[in-house]
Amino acid sequence: MTLGLTTSSIVAQDNIDEFLKNQPIIDVHIHITKGYDDNEDYNKINPNIDIAKIEWMRQRFDQNNIVLALGGGPMKYAKLWQELDKRHWSGPRLPCNPLREQDEPCESELPDLKELDSLFKNGTFKYLGETSFHSMGIHPTDERFNPYWELAEKYQIPIGFHADAGPFKRNMEETPNWNEEYGNPLLLLPVLEKYPKLKIYLMHYPGRYFNECIEVMKKYEQIYCEITAVSMFAPKERWEPKVKKLYEEGLGDRLMFGSDYVGTIRKNIEIIYNLDWLSDEQKRDIYYNNAAKFLNLTKSEIKKHHKMVE
DSSP: OOTTOOHHHHHHHHHHHHHHTTOOEEEEEEEOOOOOTTOTTTTTTOSSHHHHHHHHHHHHHHHTTEEEEEEEEOHHHHHHHHHHOTTEEEEEOBSOOTTOGGGOSOSOSSOOHHHHHHHHHTTSOOOBOOBOHHHHTOOTTOGGGHHHHHHHHHHTOEEEEEOSSOOSSOOTTTOTTOOGGGGOGGGGHHHHHHSTTOEEEEETTTSTTHHHHHHHHHHOTTOEEEOTTHHHHSOHHHHHHHHHHHHHTTOGGGEEOOOOSTTOHHHHHHHHHTOTTSOHHHHHIIIIIHHHHHTTOOHHHHHHHHHHTO
């Protein structure tokens, strides 16, 4: 006897598990942070709480066929996470928030340019973001960011741009200058005019700025998107038609998979799988192929990723 599951739900789980066999997944939205002593998911895994969190994430990756993950955070942990698990494409949050516990240690809002150049050049860092312009109350066109856009364009570093007004539950002591308008992706247009080869993906489609996301994506073919948070917390009838709109506008091949919140990889995998109007091929594109194209993965890298989940 199976408690708490109907026959139909068991069949559904069997179907998705069968679908995911040999299916590599790229997660384009994780958060790199310190370990938290009070987190019962992983605080018993290792005496070093920072290592414990990384090992716990490694387990989540193994269980969910994650072959590559893009994530930003404090420089200290961005270096550590990618060092201990090469599936991480890490980089600094831009800018980091010295008032926010999740960003500890945030010694400077912006990373040292010379060091970042070196880390991008030698391949240690391969990511920039998630951007926090909205939470910091700093406009994306602020000239202080120009050298970072220049570096990202030079090395073709993917940038995750927070393209929504939320989250709506927040600690205002940590974000006293919050300005949700700075999550509008149209504010990136002057940046893209100056740095037209920037590789940016828009996080949290289809939130408040879903029309603006489409406008930017239509203008620049290298701009992609993902649907984290909105698809997990908002009613499906609110966001699903807007995801369909993405396909109607011919932009479905730029939708990528992400999880965002710690421990929600499987739930987000199921969200994509349960969009029954998508073909199996389109689902596989979201899980892996679209991101592989966005990241310019080589044939050998793609072959390796498929080998990892056989």
